[in-house]
Amino acid sequence: MEIQLNNQPKKISPHSSVQQLLDEVVGEKQKGIAIAINNTVIPKSAWTQHLIQSNDNILIIKATQGG
Structure with missing residues (x-):
């Protein structure tokens, strides 16, 4: 199945969990x-x-260190 991952199309296996x-x-x-x-x-x-x-729109956000 196809999803949007960080605004890019990606194919993943059906019945995939977030993890x-x-x-x-x-x-x-x-x-x-x-x-x-x-x-x-x-x-x-x-x-x-x-x-x-x-067709879920998924956004992965990573915290970064900065100063």
Whole structure:
């Protein structure tokens, strides 16, 4: 199925959870990340249960350090 990931089209497996997507896209360094699907923030506690739907617009935001 196809989704929009950070405003880019991406194909993923059907029935993928947010956590599965993050494992594929981000890898192990998942601290400081926020996820919004269709302009709704998904709490980290729901990442393993929340299933992604076809045509979802997903935004992955990474916190960065700066000064």
